Amino acid sequence: xxxxxxxxxxxxxxxxxxxxxxxxxxxxxxxxxxxxxxxxxxxxxxxxxxxxxxxxxxxxxxxxxxxxxxxxxxxxxxxxxxxxxxxxxxxxxxxxxxxxxxxxxxxxxxxxxxxxxxxxxxxxxxxxxxxxxxxxxxxxxxxxxxxxxxxxxxxxxxxxxxxxxxxxxxxxxxxxxxxxxxxxxxxxxxxxxxxxxxxxxxxxxxxxxxxxxxxxxxxxxxxxxxxxxxxxxxxxxxxxxxxxxxxxxxxxxxxxxxxxxxxxxxxxxxxxxxxxxxxxxxxxxxxxxxxxxxxxxxxxxxxxxxxxxxxxxxxxxxxxxxxxxxxxxxxxxxxxxxxxxxxxxxxxxxxxxxxxxxxxxxxxxxxxxxxxxxxxxxxxxxxxxxxxxxxxxxxxxxxxxxxxxxxxxxxxxxxxxxxxxxxxxxx
Amino acid sequence: xxxxxxxxxxxxxxxxxxxxxxxxxxxxxxxxxxxxxxxxxxxxxxxxxxxxxxxxxxxxxxxxxxxxxxxxxxxxxxxxxxxxxxxxxxxxxxxxxxxxxxxxxxxxxxxxxxxxxxxxxxxxxxxxxxxxxxxxxxxxxxxxxxxxxxxxxxxxxxxxxxxxxxxxxxxxxxxxxxxxxxxxxxxxxxxxxx
Numbered sequence: 001x002x003x004x005x006x007x008x009x010x011x012x013x014x015x016x017x018x019x020x021x022x023x024x025x026x027x028x029x030x031x032x033x034x035x036x037x038x039x040x041x042x043x044x045x046x047x048x049x050x051x052x053x054x055x056x057x058x059x060x061x062x063x064x065x066x067x068x069x070x071x072x073x074x075x076x077x078x079x080x081x082x083x084x085x086x087x088x089x090x091x092x093x094x095x096x097x098x099x100x101x102x103x104x105x106x107x108x109x110x111x112x113x114x115x116x117x118x119x120x121x122x123x124x125x126x127x128x129x130x131x132x133x134x135x136x137x138x139x140x141x142x143x144x145x146x147x148x149x150x151x152x153x154x155x156x157x158x159x160x161x162x163x164x165x166x167x168x169x170x171x172x173x174x175x176x177x178x179x180x181x182x183x184x185x186x187x188x189x190x191x192x193x194x195x196x197x198x199x200x201x202x203x204x205x206x207x208x209x210x211x212x213x214x215x216x217x218x219x220x221x222x223x224x225x226x227x228x229x230x231x232x233x234x235x236x237x238x239x240x241x242x243x244x245x246x247x248x249x250x251x252x253x254x255x256x257x258x259x260x261x262x263x264x265x266x267x268x269x270x271x272x273x274x275x276x277x278x279x280x281x282x283x284x285x286x287x288x289x290x291x292x293x294x295x296x297x298x299x300x301x302x303x304x305x306x307x308x309x310x311x312x313x314x315x316x317x318x319x320x321x322x323x324x325x326x327x328x329x330x331x332x333x334x335x336x337x338x339x340x341x342x343x344x345x346x347x348x349x350x351x352x353x354x355x356x357x358x359x360x361x362x363x364x365x366x367x368x369x370x371x372x373x374x375x376x377x378x379x380x381x382x383x384x385x386x387x388x389x390x391x392x393x394x395x396x397x398x399x400x401x402x403x404x405x406x407x408x409x410x411x412x413x414x415x416x417x418x419x420x421x422x423x424x425x426x427x
Numbered sequence: 428x429x430x431x432x433x434x435x436x437x438x439x440x441x442x443x444x445x446x447x448x449x450x451x452x453x454x455x456x457x458x459x460x461x462x463x464x465x466x467x468x469x470x471x472x473x474x475x476x477x478x479x480x481x482x483x484x485x486x487x488x489x490x491x492x493x494x495x496x497x498x499x500x501x502x503x504x505x506x507x508x509x510x511x512x513x514x515x516x517x518x519x520x521x522x523x524x525x526x527x528x529x530x531x532x533x534x535x536x537x538x539x540x541x542x543x544x545x546x547x548x549x550x551x552x553x554x555x556x557x558x559x560x561x562x563x564x565x566x567x568x569x570x571x572x573x574x575x576x577x578x579x580x581x582x583x584x585x586x587x588x589x590x591x592x593x594x595x596x597x598x599x600x601x602x603x604x605x606x607x608x609x610x611x612x613x614x615x616x617x618x619x620x621x
Binding site for chain 1: 467604
């Protein structure tokens, strides 16, 4: 079909004129087509559905040159249009729940009838699976767009946006956005603009916020719960909580200040762990590309349930006291509770990063997310330098790296493409 | 123009076969609604359809090393789901529910079948007539046209899902479209006579 385009240009070479003759033959084949024949042609269907540009260009060119067939073409389109049939659609919530079950069960059955010795091997398999969906969000979709449901528009996870339950998507242009739902969930204030959405009672349609690297936001849900969503994260939640359980889905990191309500527990679902709370504030870090899952409790009480198969799966519930951190290594499946300085983990929501004997590599990873930049580290050994202190994220990345340079023996530089790199200091 | 996702599914599938499971989640996200809609045409039991979708993906993960490269991922998924729904219906003793006069059912509902602007609205009347004609097609013809017009499958993929060779599948599609075309032509004469 590319040849048609070539036809328009002046054709001098012998090779191209042969192609031209071939094409006239194809054209002749089409000239006797009636509506049925058109609908039987695969490329014609691709033109109607606009699935690929080659077919679209070919047919639009063809229609221009063959006005006599317009009647048959119209009829073909008419037949096609009569086929508008009702579509059954899953909600976003169902799509995620089903994928959860797929991941969970494909592991469970695998273990059945297999030696217990294989448990460890199986565990590693599950870790890969567990990262699957959210990893796909962060890694794959960075470079391309994809459709979550047929009904919703294409979602580009590189752009900060809020997707309402009716499928509308509103961009969040500021670096720090503020989003507030009223108690009935039908009015939403987004950075001083008021949006209205219809709330259906029988179905808890999910809203979704997408925060790419370099941006963050504060969301107040219909029950008054406040959520600070960190860079590179996504949150899904219903417009109103009309069930007994208040439930949200989190990919990435967020700080929660849950509105107290004993009757309706609040559950944060992540890829790896479910966190149940009554009324409390805590931080959850569930980045798919981090090897650890973490949650840190500031006050109140939370219980944790490890969903994935492993030594902690399902059986045990962890309870956290204030100033405690639960950390689980996703690869080894080993979790532990320890006392920590909570401000280290929650300072990001106030635009600061605090560290206490943290590996340089982990610090850089956090900075990469916050500034949406790449920091290459030339010598992996440099990554194990320990850092303590506070970084002000209102400064530029270069300024922040200058501060780090004061405490560890490194030099930094910037490449032509804007990426940063870290090398050992020559001093 | 709504550009359909340009995800290279054969490549994702290939990556999945090599052990990259997040490629499979991409295929899942891209196709789950299509699979669900297709499955609901065979049975009114929507939970059965959901279970079957989960089951085929679980099977993919568990038998990954025994699977091979495929070019038409969507066709393959639809075929797998269809087979799963039939097998599961037999298992649950619900097979009679999806069988109708010796053939399995395939039920489509039109979006605005019964909406008329007014009684003399020729356009709505005609749509109603053509859509009634579509409902008189055999279940297999309906399935073929659904795959072609609603899911945009090519002849190769339709043949795959219908379990026919490409030639018979093409003929099936051709006859079905021809039938609707005939009704439309009858209709035109009929309207002229008034």
